[in-house]
Structures are given as structure tokens and as C-alpha cells.
Amino acid sequence: MTQPALETINLQKHFGGVHATRDVTFRLMPGARHALIGPNGAGKTTFVNQLSGVLPPSSGRVLLEGIDITHLRPDLRVRRGLARTFQINQLFKDLTPRQTIGVAVAQRLGIGGRMFSHFAADRHIATEVDKLADDFRLGDVLDLRTADLAYGKQRLLELAVALAAKPRVLLLDEPAAGVPEAERRDILGVVQALPSDVAVLLIEHDMDLVFAFAERISVLVEGALLVDGxxxxxxxxxxxxAVYLGEGNHG
Amino acid sequence: MPPIPSPTLSGHSPRWRLVLEVAFWLLAFSAIFLMPRRLLLLNEIAILALFALSLDLILGYAGIVSLGHAAFLGLGAYTAGLACKHFAVDPLLAVAASAFVAGLVGFATSFLVLRGTDLTRLMVTMAVALLLGEAANKMQWLTGGSDGLQGVTVPPIAGAFDFDLRGRTAYVLSFLTLLALFLIARRLVASPFGMTLRTIRDNPLRAAAIGVPVTRRLVTIYTISALYAGIAGGLLAVTTQFVSLDVFEFSRSADVMLVLILGGTGYLYGGIIGAVAFKVLQDVLSGLTPQYWHFWIGLLLVALMVVGRQRIGSWITRPFSRLRAFGQPNAPDNGGVS
Known part of the structure; x- marks a missing residue:
């Protein structure tokens, strides 16, 4: 059997009395198009936060390509090829998209710590930024302040920044959340055009987007994996x- | 491809900026001839500007708030003072020792400071400065305690340039040091390293998620900033030939914060402009009302915040961007974006 790109083994997370992740054993295969769905409060974002290293699990393990990363810092996980986007925009409001993507590229190239080269004049950074800007339809807004971008463009920038790390595993936390209908098509377009060798885990509420994208789906309910198929x-x-209709009945 | 505009100066073409900058530094240098009677004041301004520049590196670029930056100014001052007093070393060497000691302590304390939130940082930085100040007070055998460090005799720089009473040598030394360290700082903030700092300032969580080693970056810049502040302290000691406990005092840390807010953060000139404004105001106001000059500084700060133009620098540079925009009707005027 091939080795999963990303795997959790008996992952548990308690917040005081709240059992937010219940014994989740989950596999994401290389190149997968996998969606994680579940009703509100099912613990999807908590789960992603443990995968990306923002939250330490209470117990259990996280493996990236077979290597235990349970206690690895978030930035070192990125270096090993695990990138993510955020549900609520977590961008750098005073920087431009060019600078934002540029920093991610610089870190991946291992030159993020250079103190006396010129960031704006670096050819390697510039070439990759232009390429990503093309792929993510950001060419016309590259030099605007991020806080001034349209919401849809900010969501695209979220994706571009994550991709700048050239991940082999990509976690997308509700990439289309709050995006107006007209711009959802853009998001879906770039999500579907992601490189096929990247394993993608999509966390999403929008069922149209989920079924248009995913080959495999896992359902998380009250912190536990209900079904996977x-x-x-x-x-x-x-x-x-039952889960979704049940939720509907309760309003 | 076009250069990346700095977010604070996006309204100005590089050419205008260069002209302004060169003019500024030439003016500052020509003060030696234009204001020969005020060189002691100018020396103080240059040192305060360097101190504020050092704070800007952590506050303006990395988002680290500090109310105890005097810790490093004080360390630098005592190091240089002691080096001159006991070993009669060249003032440049004394200042280099200041940089080393302050940088070392900055590195060691950075691990305390970088834990926690803004409030924690304010408290911890303040505590470090208080501890060092009290230590200097207790170690009377070394520092002279509350009497200050007496008998500091500073030899001529490189055996050739003696410190004169008018402060000419002092100002030239401080001015050139400020210029050199400013140029290095500017290089630093335009580097990939500097850009990663800005991502941390805006959102440390996300910075880590794009692969920036947040702690390591913050330790590095905090150490550099401490080193800069140490040099400011060293200059203070060798140019005034005296060190007293007030170099560690809370008011030093608070004043430099005020200077930076007055001039604007995240914009290396902010510290310099703020220092000029602060010292000139202090000089003028304390001449008029020696007791109450802080009242007027306070009033000015309130007015500045209410008006919303937080940056005195933008009063100077905005007219130029307007001028430029006038020639190009479609050019966006965002010179004041902060």
C-alpha cells in the first residue's frame, strides 16, 4: 500500500470539558482531492489547526509522509511541504500581494533570512511571484495594499500564498467562505487547477463546491469521523x- | 519589473525620494557651519535619533512594543564610560564595546521578551530596565551609584580628534555614526529578512504558516536593536564624558517612544524627525516655561492624534507627492498611507 501524504493516528483534543477532536484516525493520500465536511461546530477547523501545528493535540500523532510531525513548529511543517489557508483572512494588511507572496517564496528558497540582499530586486523571487500572480488572477492588484483588495481577491491571495510554499499537502479551510457568487467561480477555477501531485484537503460548507471538487469525502460530526468514502x-x-437533515430540522 | 514600493512611501518616485534624502543629510551635516553654537544640542539630537531608530527597528518593523529600551542605552553608556575611565581606550573602541555588551544582553533577554502578548512585553521590557538601573545603583564600587560615573576622561578619537567644548567633534562623531547605522538599517529593512519581519508585525500566526521562523527572526532583530541602542548610549558617554543613573530611567524609555510616535513608526526617518522635533520643542519650550514644557509636548501629541496625521514626515513629503500627482493626473496620491 502506498504511504499516505498526511495521516493522523488516534488524534484527540480537549478544551477543558469540550472534547473537540475524538480519536480521529485519518488518511490523506498523495495527490488526493479530499473534502472534509460536517455541520457547524463539528471541529473541522480545530482538526486543521492540529494538522498545521497551530494547536497541539491532547494526544495522538500526526504523520507527514510517514514522519512524525506532532511536535514540529508550524514554520518547519511548511518547510516539509505542508501548507494551509485560513478560513478568516489572515493576511498582512499593510503589505502588497507582491510582498506577501514574495516572502513565502523567499522562505521556500531558503533566503528569507538574508539581511543584505535587496528583496524587491531579487530575480528568483520576482519570477515566481509573477507566475503565481498569473495563476491566481492577481496580476492587476499586485502592488495594492492587501487591506484595500476586494474580498474575492484576498481569498485568491490566501491560495497563492499557500501555493508559494510549493506544498505537497495543502489544507484549504473554507476557501470560498463569504465570497460573493460571481467570484466563487474564480475560486473554484483555481482550486480545480491546483497541481495534480499536491494532495488537497478541502474543508468546506458549500456542497456544490465539495462535489465539484472532491473524489473522496470524510464527514466529521461532534469531533469524530462519522464516515469516509x-x-x-x-x-x-x-x-x-441524517446528520445534515437533522441539523436542518433543529434550524 | 517595477520595484516594490515600500508601503509607507508608495506615493513618491525614487528620484524625488533620493533628492529629499540627500538634501536632508547635507543639511544635517552643514549644521556644523550654520549653527556652530548649537552643536551640543545637535549632538543630543543625533544620539536621540539613533536611539529612536533602534526602537523603530523592533516597534515599527517587527511590532515589538518596549517600555524599557533605556536598558540598552544605559548598558552602552556605562560600558563606554567604564572603558574610557579604566582603560583609556579609543572612544570608537569604547562605543564598539557598548554595542557588544548591549547586543549580548539584548540577545539574552530577547527570550523573555518574546513570550506573550504586547502587555507582557511592555511589562517585561520595563522590568529589565528597572533591574539594570537598580543593579547600577547598587554596584557603587563600579558605577559610582547615584553620584554617577566620575572621572571619565575620553582620549581623542584615533589620537587625533579631541573632544572640544563646543561639541564639534562630538556632533561629527554622532552624525556619522547615525548616518552609517541608518544606511545599514535601511538595507536591512529592504532585505528578505526585513520583509519577513513585516509579516510578523502584521500577523505572526500567518507568518509562521508561510514558513517564517518567527522566534528566530524576532530574536535577531531584538539583538540588533539592542546593539543600536547600546551604540547610542556609548556615544552619549564619550561625548558628554559623564554617565549617571538616569540613562536607565523610565523617562528615557518613555521619551524615545514619544519621539518615535511623534515622527512615525515603520519609517526609519520617523525616529530622526521625531528626535529633531522633540529636542527643538524641548529647547524652545523649556526656555519659555522650564517647569511645564511636558504640558506642551502632551498637548501637541493629543493634537497630532486628533488630526490623524500621525507622521510629521508626511507634512514634509506630501506636498512633493501632490506636486508629482499634478503632473500625472492619474497618479494615485497615497503618500500618507500608514
């Missing part, structure tokens, strides 16, 4: 329907 299996699974 192909998109077709999940679409007809009665338990999943």
Missing part, C-alpha cells in the same frame, strides 16, 4: 443525510 458513496449515505 468516495464522493458517490457519501452522496447516498443515509447517516450523512
Amino acid at each position: 468516495t464522493a458517490a458513496e457519501i452522496a447516498v449515505d443515509p447517516r450523512v443525510r
